[in-house]
Amino acid sequence: MTASYLIGLREGLEITLVVSILIAFLVKSDRKSLLPHVWAGIAVAAALSIGFGALLEYGAANLSYTGQELFEAIASVVAVVFVTWMIFWMRRAARRLGGELRGRLEQAINVGPVAVVAMAFLAVIREGLETAILFFASAQGAGTRAAPLIGLALGVATAIVIGWLLYLSAVRINLSRFFTWTGALLVLVAAGIFKYGIHDFQEAGVLPGGESHAFDLTGAIPPDSWYAELLRGMFNFTPQPSVLELIGWLAYAVPVLFLFLKPAGKPPVATPAPAESSQSVAS
Secondary structure, three states, X not given: XXXXXXXXXXXXXXXXXXXXXXXXXXXXXXXXXXXXXXXXXHHHHHHHHHHHHHHHHHHHHOOOHHHHHHHHHHHHHHHHHHHHXXXXXXXXXXXXXXXXXXXXXXXXXXXXXXXXXXXXXXXXXXXXXXXXXXXXXXXXXXOOOHHHHHHHHHHHHHHHHHXXXXXXXXXXXXXXXXHHHHHHHHHHHHHHXXXXXXXXXXXXXXXXXXXXXXXXXXXXXXXXXXXXXXXXXXXXXXXXXXXXXXXXXXXXXXXXXXXXXXXXXOOOOOOOOOOOOOOOOOO
């Protein structure tokens, strides 16, 4: 539930910010008549994202054991690629996101109502599909889908409340710091998903070494304890991982976390051009 809550909170707030930027632009520019078109695009994107998530669940449930393990392994790798791209993209593009969205919406308005629907759809669908595949991959280690679904719903609900309060200017939060901390946590979640993907590849017989364990902490961390469940739910931690799982977790988490938390370099200072001589050159 904890990992799903974080996914719902992070992805939900990104979607909420996008929606609030679009709505605020139309309201402030006295174009409220176009709000139904924006909401229509958002509704289609939300329905398609939910349908995509259901399709992942249905597809995985109707495969053989080996096929299911392979399907979940591939989904885990795809989810890790998505979340890695997303957190670095948001860190780089957060400051200019509002201007870009307003510019694209202005262009869509000049084209017509259908373009406004399409623009709102495209602004939301990427985040929706990312949420669906990331949730599917992160929930593979759970014994039941109920807890992850509750966590995701609570995260999205929290994001909507925060986004609405931000829209009303009733609350102010440091979004840069928020996305930095949640991004760092998502790196650890993604590392756990990647580790679980390696486990599925081993279960499917694609990768060797499933029986070669790196360590055994089952005595110190009983698998049925609440803290083991918390660690497994949040980071896909297992007390007895294989050597390849541990290598995969470290190979992803260490460099990605370092690059993500590394301070962004300051833009180079422009060197002033040398002053021209005040004396004119005789021709």
